[in-house]
């Protein structure tokens with residue numbers, strides 16, 4: 122699964138629809154200070170399910186929507202689409218059936234975010250798991266931000282272990298185990314309730 126294209130519309134400085142192809146090998150983004158280079162990387166993290174607006178240098182999630190500048194009015198929604206090349210069929214199920222996977226996230230003022238994978242609405246969790254299984258994602262070590270190298274060097278052993286587990290692609294398994302444990306606890310609680318009811322009927 123490789124990143125093939127990033128499409129951004131109404132996100133931070135990118136008021137018009139902007140497409141950035143991501144070719145195999147090295148892709149560079151160059152431009153003057155403040156033109157939106159970091160915003161493009163943030164758009165990538167946002168579409169992969171980033172839930173912390175602070176880590177997107179915003180004071181609320183709606184701050185990612187173009188706020189207006191130079192006489193251009195603010196937008197009411199932002200949308201980012203990340204196209205993945207899955208020709209090698211390495212995506213986790215149930216998304217492994219197609220050569221191309223399109224993941225998109227849209228936010229509208231007052232309405233929050235919606236996620237889609239290949240046009241079908243999904244939960245944020247589904248998007249996060251898709252990337253976690255591929256050793257990628259909004260907070261994965263695949264994205265090395267400013268100051269991150271020093272952070273890893275200074276990390277405690279347990280924090281470093283989490284980074285290594287994310288890199289090994291097993292972070293998604295922990296999330297699934299937590300979900301399974303919660304379902305099990307709910308089933309056990311239901312069972313106790315059923316036994317109570319049966320006891321009253323006896």
Ligand code: ATP
Pocket residue numbers: 132133134152153154155156157158159160161184185186187188189190
């Ligand atoms: P540098 O080279 O200095 O690191 P950069 O090219 O990485 O800069 P960014 O940090 O991506 O630039 O962009 C910063 C710009 O984005 C600022 O001018 C800020 O005003 C603008 N910006 C941030 N959020 C929004 C928004 N919601 N609407 C419009 N502009 C925004």
